[in-house]
Amino acid sequence: MNRRIFLSLLLAVTLVATAVLAGCGKGDSEKxxxxxxxxxxxxxxxxxxxxxxxxxxxxxxxxxxxxxxxxxxxxxxxxxxxxxxxxxxxxxxxxxxxxxxxxxxxxxxxxxxxxDGTFLVAREAADSFDWNSLKGSVFLGQRKGGMPQMAGEFALKKKGIDPQADLELIQNVDFANIPAAFASGTGDYVQLFEPTASIFEKEGKGHVVASFGAESGHxxxxxxxxxxxxxxxxxxxxxxxxxxxxxxxxxxxxxxxxxxxxxxxxxxxxxxxxxxxxxxxxxxxxxxxxxxxxxxxxxxxxxxxxxxxxxxxxxxxxxxxxxxxxxxxxxxxxxx
Missing domain, CATH: 3.40.190.10 (Periplasmic binding protein-like II)
Structure with missing residues (x-):
């Protein structure tokens, strides 16, 4: 094959390949x-x-x-x-x-x-749960003004419990550290998201007794x-x-x-x-x-x-x- 023709064909193939690769790169960058x-x-x-x-x-x-x-x-x-x-x-x-x-x-x-996505976790297991058992307990709550805490309080009030008067409410623990605080012995009850609630159950650190999601509505x-x-x-x-x-x-x-x-x-x-x-x-x-x-x-x-x-x-x-x-x-x- 004539060298000039070969080089022309090679150049054409290279240009086509470059265009294809550029097209692929462009598609990726468009994300x-x-x-x-x-x-x-x-x-x-x-x-x-x-x-x-x-x-x-x-x-x-x-x-x-x-x-x-x-x-x-x-x-x-x-x-x-x-x-x-x-x-x-x-x-x-x-x-x-x-x-x-x-x-x-x-x-x-x-x-x-x-x-709501939190569950009420008790430190001690019970054959049957009564919301009134929370009265007088130490409750490890969520951040004041945050949705978990507000939905939790809303559900508690529906059950006749005043979170401020009937509980010893702890709210000075940072959100990310609440599970660790409960695991280390702080509080009788705590609000936890999944999978933490289920992990605590399996490890014997707590027991899910109620759902705040089921109580607070859509x-x-x-x-x-x-x-x-x-x-x-x-x-x-x-x-x-x-x-x-x-x-x-x-x-x-x-x-x-x-x-x-x-x-x-x-x-x-x-x-x-x-x-x-x-x-x-x-x-x-x-x-x-x-x-x-x-x-x-x-x-x-x-x-x-x-x-x-x-x-x-x-x-x-x-x-x-x-x-x-x-x-x-x-x-x-x-x-x-």
């Missing part, structure tokens, strides 16, 4: 990075981990970076300071920011959980939210994000606890599979996982009732002020 900050690592958020593990975010053109920022205050600080783009945290945090006054409110756009307990400015600049990203979450919600609804546990196992490397299954089953049985991302007005009003009962609400913040259901509604139409 939009979204930084998520979750308030804690819990099986309560199983659909979020399913969305990551099953590739639902990738299908929607997103490259998510998931970080755990323990506690609602830390998560909201990360969001306000632009360390993260989207927060997974209780809706009450967006209300607090709004009522302090802001030109860039935090907008709730997709719901992940619809009940509310937008944990929600994906972002700054209004971010949403306005990234509407396509928020829509894709919500689509991915809804795909995961449907998958979780259609599969049993064992199948879900196998998918989320990499996010809980130090937790035994049987614990994962038990914890997920508890959440499924009480309907904690939202089956769609819509934050409806009835749930929002129940949330306001819970915050008001806790004495943490200056004035009622209407659903229309901090909730945008348009992305959730479109996701339901798009994802079948």
């Amino acid at each position: 939009v990075k979204v930084r998520i900050g979750e308030v804690t690592r819990s099986l309560f958020y199983a659909p979020e981990y399913v969305a990551v593990a099953k590739g639902f975010f990738e299908e929607e053109g997103l490259d998510v970076e998931l970080t755990t920022t323990p506690g609602g205050d830390k998560t909201m600080t990360a969001l306000l300071s632009n360390v993260i783009d989207v927060a997974l945290v209780g809706s009450e945090t967006s209300i607090y920011v709004y009522q302090q006054g802001t030109d860039d409110p935090i907008i709730n756009f997709a719901q992940l959980t619809q009940t 509310l937008p307990y944990t929600v994906f939210m972002a700054k209004e400015s971010y949403i306005n600049k990234n509407k396509k990203v928020i829509q894709s994000f919500t689509n991915a979450i809804h795909k995961a919600q449907l998958w979780v609804a259609e599969n049993d606890a064992e199948a879900i546990a196998d998918v989320v196992l990499p996010f809980f490397e130090n937790v035994e599979r049987d614990i994962l299954i038990s914890a997920i089953d508890r959440y499924k049985q009480q309907g904690s996982f939202a089956t769609d991302p819509i934050i409806d007005e009835a749930e929002w009003n129940n949330l306001l009732d819970v915050i008001t009962t806790a004495g943490e609400l200056e004035k009622r913040t209407e659903h229309s002020e901090l909730v945008d259901t348009s992305f959730a509604e479109k996701a339901i139409e798009a994802v079948k």
Whole structure:
């Protein structure tokens, strides 16, 4: 073959290969990075981990970076300071920011959980549980003004228990250290998320005696939210994000606890599979996982009732002020 022709063919092949590789690289770079900050690592958020593990975010053109920022205050600080783009945290945090006054409110756009996610864990086992047994006890509570504590107090008051008068209430332990404090001997009762509650049961450190989720009713307990400015600049990203979450919600609804546990196992490397299954089953049985991302007005009003009962609400913040259901509604139409 003529050397000139050979070199021409080689150059053509090289150009084609370069174009193909460049095209592949371009496709990869087109994935939009979204930084998520979750308030804690819990099986309560199983659909979020399913969305990551099953590739639902990738299908929607997103490259998510998931970080755990323990506690609602830390998560909201990360969001306000632009360390993260989207927060997974209780809706009450967006209300607090709004009522302090802001030109860039935090907008709730997709719901992940619809009940409280904590369980009442007693140090001593009992054949039957009576809520009145809490009276006079030492109760290791959650952060004042946080959703776990407020939902817990709401449930206690429904049972005729005044948390401030009937309990020795401890609230000065940092969120991330509450399980360790109880394990070391602090308190007769504690509120714990899963899988910690099930782990404590298995290790004999405590006994689950009741569910705060079952007692406090439906509310937008944990929600994906972002700054209004971010949403306005990234509407396509928020829509894709919500689509991915809804795909995961449907998958979780259609599969049993064992199948879900196998998918989320990499996010809980130090937790035994049987614990994962038990914890997920508890959440499924009480309907904690939202089956769609819509934050409806009835749930929002129940949330306001819970915050008001806790004495943490200056004035009622209407659903229309901090909730945008348009992305959730479109996701339901798009994802079948």
